Amino acid sequence: MTDYKASLIRPDREALEVTDREIAIEVPVSIEFNGIGYAVMMATPSDLEDFLIGFAISEKLVERADQIGAIDVHEHDKGWIIRANLDADKAAMVFERARTRVAESSCGLCGLENLELVAQPLPQVRDHRSIDKAHIFKALETLQGHQPMNQKTGGVHAAGWVDANGDIRCVREDVGRHNALDKLIGALKREGQSLSAGFILTTCRCSYEIVEKSVIAGATTLVTISVPTNFAIERAKSCGLTLVSLAREDSLLQFNGHSLG
Template sequence: MIAPVVRVPRLAVKAGEVRPGERAIPEETAVAIVHNGSTYAVMMATPADLEDFGYGFSLTEGVVGSLSDVESIETLEFDEGVEIRLWLNEERAGQMVARRRQIAGPTGCGLCGVESLELATKPAKLVPEGRSFTAAQIGEAIAALPPAQRLNHETRAVHAAAFWQPGDGLVAVREDVGRHNALDKLVGHLARTGRDAAAGIVLLTSRVSIEMVQKTAMLGAPVLVAVSAPTALAVRTAEASGITLAAIARDDGFEVFTHPHRIAFGGAQTELMAHVG
């Protein structure tokens, strides 16, 4: 398979000096997601964990309702890129033909190919209540993420999506040049391993936009924590879907934007709950 990281020659210019050397950079490859012989999407992605990507993308796009809808999957490499071929059962294949749309997605694009404003801003799925977490646990989860970002350590150029669970710690990390792709890979992995998304926290290294909330809701994860800020539409979507959204998470704390009842802050809990509905 195509290597997810390559080393290229470069000149480093610093303090008036020019030095030759090499730099590790992430690969970016055209990845076509094909259902029953028809291309549903072509995304620019990092060529790693591609079966997870195929499953996760199909789940978050609503092409399949569960992995039982997929009869087989294979990944094929070509000169132009990679195809992830999924074969769906007869019932799901018929539903897919009725709603098929083709997407050409550049890096970081999450809504390419959407045919109407209504589809772009569709309500997110309601999430289950799930469990609660302490502020200390959220701090522990976000602190565990940077050391686990293997590709980012090499390249300093990829996003990560991860899942943290009390007692197990960081159970999965997926990385990609596209933040949406990283989350889709995580969704696919959690579905394949049967992990209960309501029992842990989804972590993101990127900003939180509407489609990141929508994908998290499709996963059924009630708690989403990100290192960057959310958009206003993402906050409204998280509120409507029942997701506890925390962001701007750093070593010294984080900010909660929606549904704070799942986080135990300590003594001032009642007043804080009234401040953020």
């Protein structure tokens, strides 16, 4: 975060007020695997090791964090570089799929030449447990307290992991909604945490990429504060993911999956 001066304009006053405002940082972050530049994302430069692990899992380059070697995070005058080596059998996928990609967020679609890849089947959700609706409302009541960056800037998304008791155990923030989710996935995978016992809670609009990243990471239930797209709902239905959206402290909408307890 960094401070900027701005003019505060009010409808009932003629004089301008000069105020300091903390603003979320957004910089280019280059991701390299085995010496190959794989992607350049616009992201918040925090929890970058988690980001790389979650991104690699979302991209289906690896299934586990231990398939990634030592991670090197380096600040450059034009942004940040994250470097890591994948196991030899996984590195071949990097060479096959490497592409230059500059995007606003890790949407997982930029640079794909074949639109048919967007509709590839997702793995079926397994070990599915019904979530108690009371636990969702409990998490919603406490989520704001787990967003220190957004409390100061009002400009970043959050993705959190909520356990089977409705307690928020891990939250990651980023200006990019996909980046925040990748960071969360990376943090949980580093700890060996299974995502099937609780649910993912995000502050963002639910696009199909949010559904796909959640399913690939092993989640069984996804709760989003904002609305889903039609494609997100269809993708959730296709693989059995429980999808809850427009989640507020007094109401929510369930679009698919096991009935809430």
